[in-house]
Amino acid sequence: MRLLIVEDEKRLALSLAKGLTAEGYAVDVVHDGREGLHRATEGTYDLVILDIMLPGLNGYKVCAALRAAGHDVPILMLTAKDGEYDEAEGLDTGADDYLTKPFSYVVLVARVKALLRRRGQGGGASPVLTYGDLRVDTAARRVFLADAEVTLTAKEFAVLEQLVTRAGEVVSKAQILDHVWDFAYDGDPNIVEVYVSALRRKLRSGLIKTVRGAGYRLEAER
Secondary structure (H helix, E strand, C coil): CCCHHHHHHHHHHHHHHHHHHHHCCCCEEEHHHHHHHHHHHHHHCCCEEECCCCCCCCHHHHHHHHHHHHCCCCCEEECCCCHHHHHHHCCCCHCCCCCCCCCCCHHHHHHHHHHHHHHHHCCCCCEEEEEEEEEEEEECCEEECEEEEEECCHHHHHHHHHHHCCCCCCHHHHHHHHHHHCCCCCCCCCCHHHHHHHHHHHHCCCCCCCCCCCCCEEECCC
C-alpha cells in the first residue's frame, strides 16, 4: 500500500511517515499543495493524508481538483480548524474522513486502515447505502427517505452514515464519538443523543432504536 502525506509541518509529516512506514506502508511526503496535487495526480496511491493549511494550494483546492479530475483515492484530511462549516467544506470537496489537530497517532492509523479496508471492499461498488426506504448517498452526501430528500447538517450526516454502514448492529456512543468527533473531544458524550434526536425528527422516530446501556441500532420498520 502506497500512501502520500501532504503536510507542511515537517516534523509532523516526517513523524507520521516514520510511523506509517513501520506499519508496513510505502510513504511519500511533500510539503506543498501544488506538489501534493501533482504527485497525487501522477502517482498511484492507495490513500492521501492531506492537510488543509498548505502553501501553494490549500487542502480544499487539492481535494476538489483531484475529484474533478476523476481520482477516487481515499483522502484523510487534517485540520487545525474546528467547527461544522470547515468539516462540511472538507467533506463537500470530496474528502472521505478528517481529523482535527492535535490527534492521536493510534486514531490516525485506525482511520487509515478503515479507509483502506473500505476501498478494498468497495471495488467499484455503489456509494449508495440502502436500508428499507432509506438511501444514503455517501459520495454526494445526500439522504432520501421514501424518495423524499432530507437535508442534514454535516455532523447529522456523519452520525447517520455510521449507523447505516452498520445497519442492524448496535453502535455505541463511544464508536459514534470516535467516528464523528475528534478523539480529543472532552465535552459531554451525551451530545450524541442530541444528534440522534435530531435525526429521529428529520427521518422517522422508529428508525433509530436505543439499546439501553449499549448504544443505537438502525432498524427498518416491518
